[in-house]
Structures are given as structure tokens and as C-alpha cells.
Amino acid sequence: MASAKGASVAWDFSTDEAFEADLEWMREVVREEVEPLETLDLTRDQLLALIAPIQERVRERGLWAAHLPPALGGMGFGQVRLGLMHEILGRSPYGPVVFGNNAPDSGNAELLAVAMEMTGRADIEERWLRPLLEGRMRSGFSMTEPETAGSDPRLLRTRAVRDGDEWVISGHKWYTTNGSVADVLIVMAVTNPDVSPYQGSSMFVVPVETPGVRIVRDVGSMDEPRVTYGRFGNHAEIYYDEVRVPLDHLVGPEGSGFALAQARLGPGRIHHCMRWLGQASRAFDMMCERAKSRYAHGSLLADKQTVQNWIADSAAEMHAARLMTLHAAWAIDQRGAAGARDEIAMIKYYGAKVLHDVVDRALQVHGALGYSADLPLEAMYRAARAARIYDGPDEVHRQSVARHTLARYEAREVPREYLPARRAAALERYAEALELLEAESA
Ligand SMILES: Cc1cc2nc3c(=O)[nH]c(=O)nc-3n(C[C@H](O)[C@H](O)[C@H](O)COP(=O)(O)OP(=O)(O)OC[C@H]3O[C@@H](n4cnc5c(N)ncnc54)[C@H](O)[C@@H]3O)c2cc1C
Numbered sequence: 001m002a003s004a005k006g007a008s009v010a011w012d013f014s015t016d017e018a019f020e021a022d023l024e025w026m027r028e029v030v031r032e033e034v035e036p037l038e039t040l041d042l043t044r045d046q047l048l049a050l051i052a053p054i055q056e057r058v059r060e061r062g063l064w065a066a067h068l069p070p071a072l073g074g075m076g077f078g079q080v081r082l083g084l085m086h087e088i089l090g091r092s093p094y095g096p097v098v099f100g101n102n103a104p105d106s107g108n109a110e111l112l113a114v115a116m117e118m119t120g121r122a123d124i125e126e127r128w129l130r131p132l133l134e135g136r137m138r139s140g141f142s143m144t145e146p147e148t149a150g151s152d153p154r155l156l157r158t159r160a161v162r163d164g165d166e167w168v169i170s171g172h173k174w175y176t177t178n179g180s181v182a183d184v185l186i187v188m189a190v191t192n193p194d195v196s197p198y199q200g201s202s203m204f205v206v207p208v209e210t211p212g213v214r215i216v217r218d219v220g221s222m223d224e225p226r227v228t229y230g231r232f233g234n235h236a237e238i239y240y241d242e243v244r245v246p247l248d249h250l251v252g253p254e255g256s257g258f259a260l261a262q263a264r265l266g267p268g269r270i271h272h273c274m275r276w277l278g279q280a281s282r283a284f285d286m287m288c289e290r291a292k293s294r295y296a297h298g299s300l301l302a303d304k305q306t307v308q309n310w311i312a313d314s315a316a317e318m319h320a321a322r323l324m325t326l327h328a329a330w331a332i333d334q335r336g337a338a339g340a341r342d343e344i345a346m347i348k349y350y351g352a353k354v355l356h357d358v359v360d361r362a363l364q365v366h367g368a369l370g371y372s373a374d375l376p377l378e379a380m381y382r383a384a385r386a387a388r389i390y391d392g393p394d395e396v397h398r399q400s401v402a403r404h405t406l407a408r409y410e411a412r413e414v415p416r417e418y419l420p421a422r423r424a425a426a427l428e429r430y431a432e433a434l435e436l437l438e439a440e441s442a
Pocket residue numbers: 104140141142143144145148149150151152174175176177235386389390391392393395396399
């Protein structure tokens with residue numbers, strides 16, 4: 001069943017029986033055991049205690065940390081299977097943590113695994129990767145800075161300077177998700193400002209207790225405007241004031257920051273998109289249920305054409321997003337993340353829009369109830385809004401797809417399809433045959 005990471009999976013619109021049984025098991029666990037936890041106001045420690053027995057059963061079933069290859073303690077499912085799995089786990093914000101592949105830990109573990117491959121350094125596994133995989137360590141990914149445009153990481157200002165047998169890191173970051181509950185932070189910094197940022201940026205593992213790491217606050221956001229410091233899922237603002245780490249805290253070769261970021265974010269976007277579909281389908285279920293239950297102006301909402309249009313459009317858009325995402329997953333399995341760049345970019349902005357629109361329609365169908373905190377729709381709506389910004393704003397992905405698409409075309413003074421020119425060319429090409437036809441009919 002499990003294949004090596006990156007191995008191809010034949011996908012013929014059906015799922016093999018053994019894996020379908022696993023998916024069904026996941027659906028039941030998420031519906032019956034994980035979704036109820038959302039209704040309780042739990043601290044991080046309470047949540048971890050309540051999910052520990054479920055996590056144990058996930059391990060026994062061989063579904064733990066499925067994003068990593070077996071050699072690293074994962075299942076090495078390949079991206080298509082992971083995609084199908086994330087669609088189910090994404091129904092609940094707690095689904096991924098129960099299955100050992102929650103962001104940002106899962107992406108950071110992938111990044112460390114790629115760094116290990118690049119350098120052949122086995123110590124990375126024992127120090128950071130295993131503890132992350134086993135849930136003994138929490139991490140944050142610290143790249144975005146308030147002073148520079150996160151959509152263009154070539155502008156990063158955080159610097160790391162080598163001093164003897166240490167790196168000294170100085171900079172200011174924000175939106176480091178889970179930064180205030182993390183044990184280690186993976187920090188992107190410029191190590192050589194004299195070359196292109198693609199060659200001059202590097203990643204470091206920084207333990208949070210290192211002198212000079214100053215977590216000043218969790219940023220209040222649409223997610224939680226009056227934020228409580230130190231909660232799971234918060235976004236930290238962090239100063240790195242001449243933070244000194246040993247040389248071996250540089251992960252990957254010096255200058256590989258962009259390559260590592262790409263390796264981390266490419267497959268991660270697929271998982272996000274499938275989780276978004278899980279959220280969208282949950283909102284969709286709520287919309288359909290309400291449409292069949294609410295009566296107004298002489299009929300059920302389900303009988304109004306506008307609502308029918310919302311349901312039909314949502315069904316079609318979710319279906320399209322699902323196929324696009326699974327195809328992008330398949331493309332990664334076939335060609336690697338770099339070779340599937342456009343497919344990944346397309347589902348990022350398409351998937352984020354579908355999630356947003358489906359949740360918005362579901363909320364509208366519920367009226368005031370949808371806007372209230374008595375249903376999960378308002379929280380889903382806030383989360384959906386963020387999806388258009390994180391992992392690169394939609395506009396950047398659109399720009400990159402448009403640029404690659406346009407590169408396949410050439411400028412022409414006269415359009416290729418200009419009919420007078422095409423007609424002249426056709427007359428020339430068929431001149432003899434046309435003459436014969438004319439002679440025959442005369
Ligand atoms: C919920 C959430 C979680 C996050 N988690 C993390 C994390 O864990 N670690 C981390 O490092 N960062 C994280 N981020 C930050 C995120 O990666 C950045 O917000 C994102 O990269 C955009 O950068 P920016 O906010 O600086 O926006 P800017 O770069 O300032 O862009 C602002 C806007 O400009 C427009 N724009 C930019 N470029 C173009 C273009 N080429 N064409 C047209 N329009 C354009 C877009 O509309 C964009 O939204 C998170 C953000 C959010 C919202």
C-alpha cells in the first residue's frame with residue numbers, strides 16, 4: 001500500500017480498496033471523536049491529553065505522519081494519497097494534529113528531511129526531526145518580516161553573520177505561527193548579501209530559549225482580535241537580537257534557503273488545498289441541510305433558484321478544485337515540486353477562492369445563525385480569508401502562472417487567427433484543388 005515518497009501512484013479516479021478502508025476509518029474518527037473536541041474551550045495541554053489515545057490508535061493503524069518516508073518514521077504515502085487523507089482531516093482544525101501532520105510542524109519536518117538529503121547529516125534526525133515527528137517538540141517557521149513584503153522574500157533583511165564557530169542572527173519577524181508555543185524556530189536569514197538572494201539566504205534552527213530571542217507578542221488577527229498569548233495557532237512577533245547559534249544549527253548548505261523554502265511550501269500547498277476542501281465540504285453540507293429545512297416566502301430555501309445556483313456552483317467548483325488538487329499532487333509525485341510549479345500555484349489561488357465562496361454562501365443561507373458563533377461557519381469564514389494571503393498571496397501565484405503561460409506565446413503584429421490573412425493562405429494552399437472543382441462545376 002505505502003510507496004516510497006515521491007513514487008508515482010496510478011490514479012484512475014478510484015481508490016484502492018485497502019486505502020479506501022483507511023479513508024473510511026479516518027472519516028469516522030474525525031466525525032465521531034475529533035469534531036466534538038472543537039466545541040470545548042481547551043488549553044493546549046488539555047487538548048493534547050484528550051487526543052493522546054486517538055493518536056495512539058492512528059499510530060497502530062499506520063497512519064501517523066504519513067507525509068514522511070518510512071525511513072524517517074512516516075508512511076511515505078506520496079502526494080495523491082496524502083491529498084485524499086487531508087481532505088478528511090481538514091474537516092476539523094484538530095484533524096491534522098491528531099494524525100501527526102499539522103502545520104507548521106509537518107512542513108518543518110519535511111524541510112529538515114530535505115536538508116538531511118542535501119547534506120547527508122544524520123544528526124538532524126535525532127536532534128530535531130524525530131522529536132517533531134513524535135510530537136515531543138513544537139516548531140515555528142519564521143520567515144515573514146513586518147518591514148519587508150513577505151510576498152517577495154528576496155527583500156528579507158534578517159541577517160546571519162558567521163563569527164568563529166557561531167552564527168549571529170539579527171532581525172525582526174512576525175506571523176511566526178505557533179512561535180509562542182514552539183520549542184524551536186526555523187529562521188530564514190540572509191547569509192551573503194553580495195549575491196542573488198536565491199544563493200545568499202539560509203535556514204537556521206533556533207531554540208526559543210537562546211539568549212536574544214525576544215517573543216514580544218502574539219499578533220491579534222481576524223482569527224482572534226483580542227488574542228490570548230501562548231495559544232496553539234497564534235502568530236508571534238519575534239525579535240532576534242544578535243542570537244548566537246552553533247554552526248551546525250545552519251540546516252542545509254549555506255545559501256540553500258530558497259531551495260528549502262520551495263521544498264517545504266510546494267507539497268504543503270497541496271495539503272492546505274485538500275484541507276480547505278474538507279472545510280468547504282463541511283460548509284456545503286451545512287448549506288444543503290439548512291436549505292432543506294428553512295421555510296420563507298412560500299417555499300423552502302432549497303426551492304429558490306438563487307440558493308439552487310449556490311448549491312450547484314459550489315458542487316461544481318469543489319469538484320473542479322478537488323480534481324485540480326489531486327492532479328497537482330500526482331504531478332508532484334511524477335516530476336517533483338519544482339516540475340509541478342504551475343499546477344501547485346493554480347490550485348493555491350483557485351482552492352482558496354472556492355473555500356471562501358462556498359463558506360460565504362453557506363453563511364448567507366443561514367442568515368443571522370450563520371453569522372453567529374452558534375455555528376462554526378463564522379470561524380471558517382475568518383480562516384478562509386487568511387487562505388488568500390498565507391503561503392504566498394493569490395496575486396503572486398496568479399502572476400507566476402500568467403508569466404509561465406505567456407512565455408509559451410510569441411508577439412505577432414498580425415494575429416495568428418486574422419481571417420483575411422488566413423483566407424489568403426488557404427486560397428494559395430488549395431488553389432489547384434479549387435480550380436479543379438470550379439472546372440468540374442462549369
Ligand atoms: C494566518 C497566517 C499565517 C501565517 N503564517 C506564517 C508563518 O508561519 N511563517 C511566516 O514566515 N509567515 C507566515 N505568514 C505570513 C505570510 O506568509 C505573508 O503574509 C505573505 O507571504 C504575504 O506577505 P505580506 O503580508 O508581507 O504582504 P505583502 O508582501 O506586503 O503583500 C500585500 C499584498 O500586495 C499584493 N501583491 C503582492 N505582490 C503582488 C504581485 N506580484 N502582484 C499583484 N499584487 C501583489 C497582494 O494583494 C498582497 O496581499 C502567515 C500569514 C497569515 C495571514
